[in-house]
Amino acid sequence: MEILNALALFTNFVGLPALAYGSQLALGALGVTLIYAVLRFTFFAHGDLMAFGTMVVVLATWGLQAMGVGLGPLPTALLALPAGIAAAAGFTLLSDRWVFAFYRRQKAKPVVFMIASVGVMFLLNGIVRIVIGPDDQRFADGERFLFTVGDFRDWSGLDEGVAFRSTQALTIVAAVIAMAALFWFLQRTRMGKAMRAYSDEEDLALLSGVDPAKVVRTAWILAAALATLAGVLYGLDKSFKPFTYFQLLLPIFASAILGGIGNPVGAVVGAYIVAFSEVMVTYAYRKFAGYLLPEGAMPEGLLQLLSTDYKFAVSFVILVVVLLARPTGIFRGKVI
Amino acid sequence: MIRVENLVKTFGGLRAVDGASLEIAQGAITGLIGPNGAGKTTLFNVVAGAYAPDEGRVLLDGEDITGLAPHRLFDKGLLRTFQIAHEFSTLTVRENLMTVPPAQDGETLWNAWFQPSAVRARERAVREKADEVIDFLQLGHVADELAGNLSGGQKKLLELGRTMMTEARIVFLDEVGAGVNRTLLKAIGEAILRLNRERGYTFCMIEHDMDFIGRLCDPVIVMAEGKVLTQGSVEEVKADERVIEAYLGRGLKNRPARTRAPEAGA
Amino acid sequence: MSWLQGPARGPLLYLVMALLLALVGVAQSWNVALAILNMCLVSAVMALGANIAWGYAGLMNVGLMGFAALGGLAVVLAAQPPVPEAWSAGGLRLLGTGAALVASVAAIALVRARLAKGRLRALATVAMVVGAYALVRFLFDPATDAIEAVDPAVTGYLGGLGLPSATGWLLGGLLAAGAAWLIGKVSLGLRSDYFAIATLGISEIVIAVLKNEDWLARGVKNVTGLPRPAPYEVDLQASAAFVERAQAWGLDPAEASGIVVKLCYAALFAAVLGVLLWLAERALNSPWGRMMRAIRDNEVAAEAMGKDVVKRRLQTFILGSAVVGIGGAMMVSFDGQFTPGAYQPLRFTFLIWVMVIVGGSGNNWGSVLGGFLIWFVWIEAEPVGRWLMDAATAWAPEGNAFAAHLQEGAAHMRMIFMGAILLLVLRFAPRGLMPEKVRR
Amino acid sequence: MSVLIGETMTGGYGGADILHGCTIAVEAGEIAVIVGPNGAGKSTAMKALFGMLPLRQGQVRLRGRDITALSPQDRVKAGMGFVPQVRNVFASMTVEENLEMGAFLREDDFRETMEMVYGLFPILREKRRQPAGQLSGGQRQQVAVGRALMTRPEVLMLDEPTAGVSPIVMDELFDKIIEIAAAGIAILMVEQNARQALNIADRGYVLAQGRNHFTDTGEALMANPEVRRSFLGG
Amino acid sequence: APAQAEDVKIGVLLGYTGPIESLTPGMADSAELAMTEVNNAGGVLEGDMLVPVRADSTCIDAAAASAAAERLVTSEGAKAIMGADCSGVTIATLNNVAVPNGVVMISPSATSPALSSIEDGGFFFRTAPSDARQGAVLAEVLADKGVTEIAVTYTNNDYGKGLADSFQAAFEEKGGKVLLSAAHEDGKADYSAEVGALSATGAEHLAVFGYADQGGVGIIRASVDSGAFEKFVLGDGMFAESLIEAIGDDLNGTIGSVPWSEGEGADAFVAAAEAAGVDPDGSFRRESYDAAALIALAMQAAGSTDPKVFKDSVMDVANAPGEKILPGELAKALQILKDGGDVDYVGATNVELIGPGEAAGTYREYEVKDGAYETIGFR
Ligand SMILES: Nc1ncnc2c1ncn2[C@@H]1O[C@H](COP(=O)(O)OP(=O)(O)OP(=O)(O)O)[C@@H](O)[C@H]1O
Ligand SMILES: Nc1ncnc2c1ncn2[C@@H]1O[C@H](COP(=O)(O)OP(=O)(O)OP(=O)(O)O)[C@@H](O)[C@H]1O
Numbered sequence A: 001m002e003i004l005n006a007l008a009l010f011t012n013f014v015g016l017p018a019l020a021y022g023s024q025l026a027l028g029a030l031g032v033t034l035i036y037a038v039l040r041f042t043f044f045a046h047g048d049l050m051a052f053g054t055m056v057v058v059l060a061t062w063g064l065q066a067m068g069v070g071l072g073p074l075p076t077a078l079l080a081l082p083a084g085i086a087a088a089a090g091f092t093l094l095s096d097r098w099v100f101a102f103y104r105r106q107k108a109k110p111v112v113f114m115i116a117s118v119g120v121m122f123l124l125n126g127i128v129r130i131v132i133g134p135d136d137q138r139f140a141d142g143e144r145f146l147f148t149v150g151d152f153r154d155w156s157g158l159d160e161g162v163a164f165r166s167t168q169a170l171t172i173v174a175a176v177i178a179m180a181a182l183f184w185f186l187q188r189t190r191m192g193k194a195m196r197a198y199s200d201e202e203d204l205a206l207l208s209g210v211d212p213a214k215v216v217r218t219a220w221i222l223a224a225a226l227a228t229l230a231g232v233l234y235g236l237d238k239s240f241k242p243f244t245y246f247q248l249l250l251p252i253f254a255s256a257i258l259g260g261i262g263n264p265v266g267a268v269v270g271a272y273i274v275a276f277s278e279v280m281v282t283y284a285y286r287k288f289a290g291y292l293l294p295e296g297a298m299p300e301g302l303l304q305l306l307s308t309d310y311k312f313a314v315s316f317v318i319l320v321v322v323l324l325a326r327p328t329g330i331f332r333g334k335v336i
Numbered sequence B: 001m002i003r004v005e006n007l008v009k010t011f012g013g014l015r016a017v018d019g020a021s022l023e024i025a026q027g028a029i030t031g032l033i034g035p036n037g038a039g040k041t042t043l044f045n046v047v048a049g050a051y052a053p054d055e056g057r058v059l060l061d062g063e064d065i066t067g068l069a070p071h072r073l074f075d076k077g078l079l080r081t082f083q084i085a086h087e088f089s090t091l092t093v094r095e096n097l098m099t100v101p102p103a104q105d106g107e108t109l110w111n112a113w114f115q116p117s118a119v120r121a122r123e124r125a126v127r128e129k130a131d132e133v134i135d136f137l138q139l140g141h142v143a144d145e146l147a148g149n150l151s152g153g154q155k156k157l158l159e160l161g162r163t164m165m166t167e168a169r170i171v172f173l174d175e176v177g178a179g180v181n182r183t184l185l186k187a188i189g190e191a192i193l194r195l196n197r198e199r200g201y202t203f204c205m206i207e208h209d210m211d212f213i214g215r216l217c218d219p220v221i222v223m224a225e226g227k228v229l230t231q232g233s234v235e236e237v238k239a240d241e242r243v244i245e246a247y248l249g250r251g252l253k254n255r256p257a258r259t260r261a262p263e264a265g266a
Numbered sequence C: 001m002s003w004l005q006g007p008a009r010g011p012l013l014y015l016v017m018a019l020l021l022a023l024v025g026v027a028q029s030w031n032v033a034l035a036i037l038n039m040c041l042v043s044a045v046m047a048l049g050a051n052i053a054w055g056y057a058g059l060m061n062v063g064l065m066g067f068a069a070l071g072g073l074a075v076v077l078a079a080q081p082p083v084p085e086a087w088s089a090g091g092l093r094l095l096g097t098g099a100a101l102v103a104s105v106a107a108i109a110l111v112r113a114r115l116a117k118g119r120l121r122a123l124a125t126v127a128m129v130v131g132a133y134a135l136v137r138f139l140f141d142p143a144t145d146a147i148e149a150v151d152p153a154v155t156g157y158l159g160g161l162g163l164p165s166a167t168g169w170l171l172g173g174l175l176a177a178g179a180a181w182l183i184g185k186v187s188l189g190l191r192s193d194y195f196a197i198a199t200l201g202i203s204e205i206v207i208a209v210l211k212n213e214d215w216l217a218r219g220v221k222n223v224t225g226l227p228r229p230a231p232y233e234v235d236l237q238a239s240a241a242f243v244e245r246a247q248a249w250g251l252d253p254a255e256a257s258g259i260v261v262k263l264c265y266a267a268l269f270a271a272v273l274g275v276l277l278w279l280a281e282r283a284l285n286s287p288w289g290r291m292m293r294a295i296r297d298n299e300v301a302a303e304a305m306g307k308d309v310v311k312r313r314l315q316t317f318i319l320g321s322a323v324v325g326i327g328g329a330m331m332v333s334f335d336g337q338f339t340p341g342a343y344q345p346l347r348f349t350f351l352i353w354v355m356v357i358v359g360g361s362g363n364n365w366g367s368v369l370g371g372f373l374i375w376f377v378w379i380e381a382e383p384v385g386r387w388l389m390d391a392a393t394a395w396a397p398e399g400n401a402f403a404a405h406l407q408e409g410a411a412h413m414r415m416i417f418m419g420a421i422l423l424l425v426l427r428f429a430p431r432g433l434m435p436e437k438v439r440r
Numbered sequence D: 001m002s003v004l005i006g007e008t009m010t011g012g013y014g015g016a017d018i019l020h021g022c023t024i025a026v027e028a029g030e031i032a033v034i035v036g037p038n039g040a041g042k043s044t045a046m047k048a049l050f051g052m053l054p055l056r057q058g059q060v061r062l063r064g065r066d067i068t069a070l071s072p073q074d075r076v077k078a079g080m081g082f083v084p085q086v087r088n089v090f091a092s093m094t095v096e097e098n099l100e101m102g103a104f105l106r107e108d109d110f111r112e113t114m115e116m117v118y119g120l121f122p123i124l125r126e127k128r129r130q131p132a133g134q135l136s137g138g139q140r141q142q143v144a145v146g147r148a149l150m151t152r153p154e155v156l157m158l159d160e161p162t163a164g165v166s167p168i169v170m171d172e173l174f175d176k177i178i179e180i181a182a183a184g185i186a187i188l189m190v191e192q193n194a195r196q197a198l199n200i201a202d203r204g205y206v207l208a209q210g211r212n213h214f215t216d217t218g219e220a221l222m223a224n225p226e227v228r229r230s231f232l233g234g
Numbered sequence E: 001a002p003a004q005a006e007d008v009k010i011g012v013l014l015g016y017t018g019p020i021e022s023l024t025p026g027m028a029d030s031a032e033l034a035m036t037e038v039n040n041a042g043g044v045l046e047g048d049m050l051v052p053v054r055a056d057s058t059c060i061d062a063a064a065a066s067a068a069a070e071r072l073v074t075s076e077g078a079k080a081i082m083g084a085d086c087s088g089v090t091i092a093t094l095n096n097v098a099v100p101n102g103v104v105m106i107s108p109s110a111t112s113p114a115l116s117s118i119e120d121g122g123f124f125f126r127t128a129p130s131d132a133r134q135g136a137v138l139a140e141v142l143a144d145k146g147v148t149e150i151a152v153t154y155t156n157n158d159y160g161k162g163l164a165d166s167f168q169a170a171f172e173e174k175g176g177k178v179l180l181s182a183a184h185e186d187g188k189a190d191y192s193a194e195v196g197a198l199s200a201t202g203a204e205h206l207a208v209f210g211y212a213d214q215g216g217v218g219i220i221r222a223s224v225d226s227g228a229f230e231k232f233v234l235g236d237g238m239f240a241e242s243l244i245e246a247i248g249d250d251l252n253g254t255i256g257s258v259p260w261s262e263g264e265g266a267d268a269f270v271a272a273a274e275a276a277g278v279d280p281d282g283s284f285r286r287e288s289y290d291a292a293a294l295i296a297l298a299m300q301a302a303g304s305t306d307p308k309v310f311k312d313s314v315m316d317v318a319n320a321p322g323e324k325i326l327p328g329e330l331a332k333a334l335q336i337l338k339d340g341g342d343v344d345y346v347g348a349t350n351v352e353l354i355g356p357g358e359a360a361g362t363y364r365e366y367e368v369k370d371g372a373y374e375t376i377g378f379r
């Protein structure tokens, strides 16, 4: 019983939150990794692209809610998702036409693309805030929980409860599916191979008959879709605020790099490592130990390895340590 | 001068060099041939310090140099070229060459900042030397071109040129001839001979052009599947049935169907 | 436009930059122009530092923020008066902790040197590291607690050495160089983006330490009122001679004092920038610079040509970081305060990168120009952005909901304008305003 | 009439012209070989024929149709195949994927062609699952040629296909090329193994400084003492 | 002869972009509401109209904030600055711009103790009360409720840290115990680590000293979702209607404190704001209104728009004696001052400037009941 309590406690405060947060990062990292894999640069505007796509979804959701359309227990935002994806894809395609295509023709270095993407980031940053404002926006509806702490306690008879939110479940499932799909797409499909070929050796890809325009277009559309999906799921779970989306960028990059950039599986694994290291290293294990240790042996201290002040630092320490052992990430990512 | 003992280098499950032992004699021009993928380049890389071997040792004049960093080996007079050209692409051809001489005055910041005249004097000497090499390799018209813009063959020449910029004791050439025009290659061969005779350079060269090998090398070492297959003079090796089977082949089976003579002109 | 490609391009662009600043002086005020100029100079120093690592050696240092912050910390440590109460409360114990730390590291090194490689050595190392950690924490925690308890609202830290402010710049360079040495040792084995993210991570760690270790520089409680290397405006205004002189020039004393103080800063900053630029140019155009560019282009070949790539990389990384540290120190001196919470990657890392790339990586003068231009735009984007928004909504009648909504977002036009300028400049100068020179 | 002809091609990489009115043509079932010193513009001429270089003057015609303005990928669609001199494999993709990329535009079943390539270069079958970037120099070259063979083009252009391959593989390759040409495909290649190449060539071009210096049958060029001395290494 | 009526520019220096960009528009609106009210009442002095000029402090970038302030003062000619917001940039702009140029600055939100002792030449005031007082108030509230153990989380800046420190000191003095005091960074994506650590203390109450639309709400949401805490104690930064909207019924039972004027001050502000179409709900909006109002009243009282003159009147209008002035009554106040009378500006937050010109503040103790803030009492 005590062991079960300890397990429930751990699941509730470490396991599930880290898994959900990891999945949120993973969806973002998949987009970053895709752009890197195909277009060979670090896309700084990804956080703000997530915000942009989500913004459109929020507006559309409000519209649907006003019309009384809904999905029952599921959030209405899922219904509005295509609108957000379309808008984000439209934006990326336009920005490619007006910005990135030029540097491709110039055969500019990756760092120039990167800085150009910082420019796009500034633009998106302003657009999103002018359209919807910098505030917190809520657009979640439907059932918030699959089961709450109380439900779980009643059901199991344990002292400790576990809560599981529907958005957490959605995010985890979406992350895994997106990873598998992207992996399959890049490895197995004709288009996926064309994309990898294009990224490896652009001129040679042309000589094989690959249509560069199509490759680039597909990459942007997929990235926009991933960004919007990531943004919406995050927003449903927490809330939508543009600044937070920008702040997501660093952990997302860390995840993608840690797993080995360019590799979808790496992005997801990296994301889970970042998330779990944040939560596990800073968790106070006192209560947990209390369940496992004999009666009355509850330790005095908090049994916290590091204070949460250093939570962000912890994930970066882990990042650096992992990179020292595997210099191109866990799954041996690309080096450009 | 160089002794390779039981060298093993694996990549994952693949044993690229699989217990090769060989010796390169002082003052000789040793040829290294073998089928594609025999492990020749990998062997070079291990000897030159680019890879650490899984097993075995490399001795230079009796001293164990296994696993020394490439720049340390360079200091000991061991030079190498790369099969796939490794030019400094945003430096000009001349700068590429001028980079090579070791321990240049201007390569420490202190001198660069506060000893300009000494640096300038040394630069002049290095530049002269570079221009000599450029002339020899017929690269004069591209001396100020970025090395990244050279043609495939020109890059190979530059590879070779770098080894001519400094006093070396032993030079490892990895297919310097591939992609180089045969007339020029002939001149290069003569230069190699001269360096060998006059300055006492020792050479070890990988090459697939048997004429070239034949003109320069003695002895020739044949590698296959990571091991040394045989060794001997060019004639001995050419006559070896195993070498013919694995490497040299027996000439063309087909004869081209000559159709028309080309139109004149153009 | 061909004259824009010739040798006159650089001077011309600098002239344009000077005109832009003069325009601000005339249209807004000279105080604004000088305030911008001073930060332009600081930004130029930071951009120069980033360019040394990137342009010379191809090292993507995305931890600029951390080095800038360390430079800032140095100003606190150099210029603030010491806090004797804090020293007596925990200073000795803290020094003892430091000694214990050094001793432990030495002991570990010794044991590792003595024992043969193997399981025993690994075990001993781990045991000693754990022991050392426990010991250090045992000494460290009470010491810092005692220090932080000394009047936490005002001090609660050890204070500095009470030296002149500008010594902090030198110390900032040294501190950043020391950190760079450590970081470089650990992470220079990594390639391109992996190295970048590692430096980014380490800079976040540096900031986390600065924010949370209050005994060092008060953490998020900030150190304010740092001594200045220039006179105070109020003192000038109080000086009769100054007021008289100002009035003789037909200037308002307050305005004149602001201008004079800013000019003092500008002179100091320009001197530092000048020296650094001279050293950087000299190095780049020497065989050393050629060697570094060779390493940047192809490290495998450079290594085979006898260049000690690892050492040279580390050297360049340290130099570049030190310059960023100096820039960070100058900025803190200019702001008059050290606020760890203010260090955000966007402002202190990526903006500097934008400066380097827009200016032209690999070209010192270009980076400096980039520092000037981008800082200028960063600041002037705000009024221009508002003005643009006003212009864009001028058509609308009073009370138009759409126009009102746009007006609410006027502040964010700043970002749009910033982005637009960045993209435009990069469009017309894809290799930077002053691209790396090809030495023929 | 030639299947592929580049007529009086003039152009370069943005700076000075590299090609100066150079003309290259090849006919169906014919093997044409370009030789010349390093930096003569041979690769540049090949790139120009394939539309990877803007021409200031001259035109490129495929079966009489002017294709000067066509993009490289459209020329592939029109039946041309090309193996560049450098950067001619997809380094992070496996050998098999490299070959598949060669057949990217083919709708039919290409397994047979792949078998043919594996038959020609047996080592590639062994290394099927290995990223091409990890191959030895000669093996990479085989992958590069194999990729182009997968296209089954009407005009096959090879830039130094034998650089770095062993003699036995070179022979196999030339055998195959003769076979392919015999099937009616036009073959244009640049070679520094010039004597072996001219041996099997129907037509040879000697290029120097971006200009045609000699144009004749392979045999005739081999017999020309000046050509031998200046370009073929005696 | 009466001087020509002219425009008096007032800088509104807040971080419109950056970490607290979501707080600032409401603050600026509230400040401008006060100015509009003054203008509708005929302006100050001889009908001089107050013209707000916004400038971006970015909240974090001291150099950018100084440049913006420099522009406000030396280019636009602002006579006073309503701002800045975050303590760091406030101190920088005060030292580098306001004091050198002799311009009055009233910050609605900078709570750092360092500002109390700064050499401001009498130009600096703030309507945000210092943290020390609030910490004591909250400790008292809890002690009265018999709470002896608590976990604390604060936003990792000088406001949060200062409040957490002063609260901890006061609480422990009363015999309570702070089991864990953990910082949280605003604007981060996820707070489950913090909540996990805090809940492991076993404390029943969680004190949150953050911002209602920043990390604070993230902490509360994560706590409620995981069942970590059900009872929250909130600092003033957390007081906002949006918090109740965001969290819903789970917030019931939460207690907290917020600077408030006893009586109708806050309600009057709500009424005045709503009448003008400004959202009255949000952090530091009342303080912003008060700051702007003080500027106007001080000008009127001093009979001058010269900051070097009217700086000395700020304390007078803010404190007794005089007629008490609530939000929406600025017209009346201006009239009284014109007539030579005396006012005691109470405003939305019961402004009472003490010592070096900062708010002493009364606090309203509230509890959330049925999704609404209910006043328990004032301290
Ligand atoms: N980095 C690597 N990873 C995996 N396998 C490798 C790597 N480098 C070489 N190999 C393999 O090792 C074997 C030997 O390669 P090596 O380059 O030494 O051949 P080589 O004898 O130089 O051939 P060539 O004549 O074609 O240049 C090859 O089968 C190659 O595929
Ligand atoms: N990308 C480029 N940019 C500028 N100049 C180039 C570029 N590529 C080649 N060149 C120049 O064009 C000339 C011809 O190059 P090309 O590659 O056509 O020679 P090549 O005849 O193929 O020689 P090789 O036998 O060495 O391959 C050379 O002088 C070279 O320096």
Ligand SMILES: [Mg+2]
Pocket: B040, B041, B042, B083, D136, D137, D138
């Ligand atoms: Mg090889």
Ligand SMILES: [Mg+2]
Pocket: B151, B152, B153, D042, D043, D044, D085, D159
């Ligand atoms: Mg060529």
